[in-house]
Amino acid sequence: MKKNHEFRFVKGLGIALILFTFVSQSFAQSKNPGPRIGIKGGANLSQFFVDQPTAEDESMKLGLHFGLFTKIPVNNFLSFQPEILYTNVGSKVSYGGSNLESALGIREGEVRFNLNYIQLPLAFAVNVGPLNLHAGPYLSYLASANVKNLRESDLSTINTIELDRDDFNPFDYGILAGVGFDVQNVTIGARYNYGLREIGKSGLAGNLTNNSKNSVAQLYIGFGF
Known part of the structure; x- marks a missing residue:
């Protein structure tokens, strides 16, 4: 025994x-790449989901993002990847219905929201060979905003309504997750950003984008040095 x-x-x-x-x-x-810095950029596909009874349809807006990233190894498998990006997001929202003008004082039609942020993603990446899975928080500062095709009307005239940066919350924050593929000094990947703060302040902008948060899918390519 x-x-x-x-x-x-x-x-x-x-x-x-x-x-x-x-x-x-x-x-x-x-092969967790050593500390490096690089440039990256790509396309944004963003959309609002408006909790507004006069909003009949929300569609995606095509935008772009670009900026700098750095990749700092923590160990063989884990890296910290902070970035600073310029990113253009928004949505196309169609408003209609018999109560639109009485409720909001605007004409029915499609309104295009364009929001331009300076974004600071703070991602941690798990590296498995050339593949990396990354996730973390982000913080954004609203640099500028404009709204197109938003109009009001009375019996005799049609006037354009102007909404700008002051009508939206200046800061946004949320979470991100994505997957990337590193080949030597080139990185490509896809990422999703989900905002945790409403984009519109009170007033007309708040009513038009009621309960809307930033929702952005990104495709990117980067070059490290």
Whole structure:
């Protein structure tokens, strides 16, 4: 019985050593890029989801983003990747219905929202060979805003309503998650940003974008040095 126990112990120890050797080699072969800085840019597909009874349809807006990133290794598999980006988001919203003018004082039609942010993503990336999975928070500052095709009318005239940066919350924050692929000094990937703060202040902008938060899908390519 003692020999059987000793045999099982030695067998178990051998299996443990094999597993330890395999894991150690996996860590040693992991190629987490060293500290580097680079430029990146790509396309945004953004959309509002408006909780407003006169909003009949929300459609995506095509925008862009570009800026700088740096990748700082924490260990063989984990990296910290802060970035600073200029990003253009928004949505196209169609308003209609018999109560539109009485409720909001505007004409029915499609309104285009354009919001331009300076964004600071703070992502942690798990690197598995050339593949990385990243997630983290972001903070954005609204640099400018404009709204197109927003009009009011009375019996004799049609006037354009002007909404600008002062009508929207100057800060946005949220979470992001994505996947990337690194080949030498080139990185490509996709990311989703979900805002946790309403974009519109009180008043007309708040009513038009009621309960809307930024929702942005991104495709990007970057070059590291």
